[in-house]
Amino acid sequence: MTEKHVETYETPMEIAWQFDYEMDIEKLRNLYSKSKRLQWDGERDLDWSIEVDPSKPIIDDDRFGLSEIPFVKRLSQSQQETFRAHVGAQRLSQFLHGEQGALMTAATLTHAVPDYEGKLYAATQTMDEARHVEVFERYVRKLALVYPMSPFLRELIDVTLKSGHWVKVAIGMNMIVEGLALGAFHNMRRATSCDLLRSLIEGVLRDESRHVAFGNVYVGKTISDMHPDDREDVADFAFDALMMMARATGRREGERPAPDPTFLAVLENSEIDPKDFVAGMREAREQGIEFDQPPGTIHAFKDLMMPALVRVGAITDRTREKFEAEGIRIFEDASVLEAMEDDDTGTLDFDEALANAS
Template sequence: MLRIDQVNPTLDTSFETTFTWDYSRTRDGLNRLYEKAKDAQWNASTHLDWSTDVDPEREAVAAAERAGLPVGWQARALAAAEGSPLATWGDEEFLRFAVESQKATLSQFLHGEQGALVCTSRLVESVPWIEAKYYASTQVVDEARHVEVFARYLDEKLGGTYPLNSSLNALLSDVLTDERWDIVYLGMQVVIEGLALSAFGSMRASTTEPLLADLLRYVMADEARHVAFGILSLQEYYEGLTADEIRERQEFCWAAVQHMRRRSVTPELWEGFGVDPDWVLDTLTRHGDGRRFQAMLFSKIVPNCKKLGLLDAGDGWLRERFTEIGIIGFEDGDTGVEDLTGV
């Protein structure tokens, strides 16, 4: 696990560096994606209007009005639960929660993007195909830009950053300490990036703040390519794996989804308000709106697992797990990357 009480924590990893002397480019899907990535580069310093005035409280109220919901609706939904520690909250607490909720969410986006930066640099080092090395190099630049914009927005507009939460920490540590390069793809390109696409889309749909809306629009365009990169690469590789090896990938994917379900609760946010995050997760699991909100976050991951053949491989083990937590209904949903992958 990464130490959050250190400025520069380290992980002990064992990973092979793979060269290739085959420079022929025969993977058309990856070649097209590489060309798109080169054409779609943008400069965070000049493409975004950083002079935009951002008032977090005003934005929280406007976002709630746009959604047709009360300010701090996520917390209000829990306030009515039996024995809720939020029962005594008033409008002031719900507004402060809404402001801090956005800061906490954007903070985890930031830490996740740094994780993606490190993971993608590892793919350049380890993936065996030259087309994948080419594309991964463009993603390294993308991820550096994403870290840059989220760090700057949090610092200049929201006045600070929450630390990396334990669930995202655990998943990043699992991905980065696994010696199999395809697990880096599966954990980062499919699970984390897939979740990010859903979360970014949800935030962009609700925000009325122009700088954040533009920032998310640019980042989402990059993220769609990143997910497509994972799908195109893993589809080919997984065709050659044994049933036991596929089962290991199914189990890894399930564990990753469990980590991300806990991460979606933003425990560091609730702890700051003196509320037990375990109570929040348990209550959300039993609350209809909470279940639907959590499920929506996985709307991109489930269909991508299906594209990779992981849902029904073997005895359909992963399908059963996704059914248990109520997200299997997304299996045929739009992932937002079909035009990039052709599948």
């Protein structure tokens, strides 16, 4: 028997029994009903007979942000394809590992939320995330290439799971990690040339709209009912988690993203010297080339995470100053986020929502 790769740790999570069995948070009850109604089955509803050629990229050339970089254009056609195929596999692998994290945080919410309808809702999210792990695992297997989990994503999810309070778990997962994921899913849905992957992601996005809405209807109310000291404690958690994200993505002015070892592995597998790549990126910046953002691209940090945190009151006057001191701008426009929450089809076109956003 082969040995399974398992990593464990203990968390200080609170468990809450609830004996009132009363459905008095109407919005949450509606979300729960909707979740039951809209369950889909990836095994039955997706066409797995669609062939995926692991040697071919799943990202369209003209939707691949890095294609515009002169350094990438100078690579041979076959090397460009290899690079795109590996970038695709690296991203899909992060989706898979992130979904496993979401499965565990959703289960944690089921244990810990104090309200009956909150528990029922969180159980549906747990099932949603299980189905997401299932379909991404099956798809990644077709690519025949699994990258390890990015240490940045792993750290953020571990900090969330270890935070000890369900409000922090919901902030870390339903707002920050899922904000990142929603942006990435939406962008991949637009960028991929694979029909199977597109319909898989549309199914996932349909579910994710509820996960984002949960953060808003439930966490917002809880934070506003909190003692001010507890609210500041939650705000500090949100600040720390966002700073982790900011460091990983290079959000601070004049700062470059920290090198992600899984991306370095992509370069290695594509036979691109990391030094040449860094020089190529510098050259593109000096030429003023905007990369990584074809029209309609969602910016997770600005369009999803920040507005979600502001909306529920997880950014207070005190932490606002802390963000400013770190050179991080606060974005409050929730129009993209709200468009996402209202979308039960997973096929929303965000150009309009983005046009309305400042």
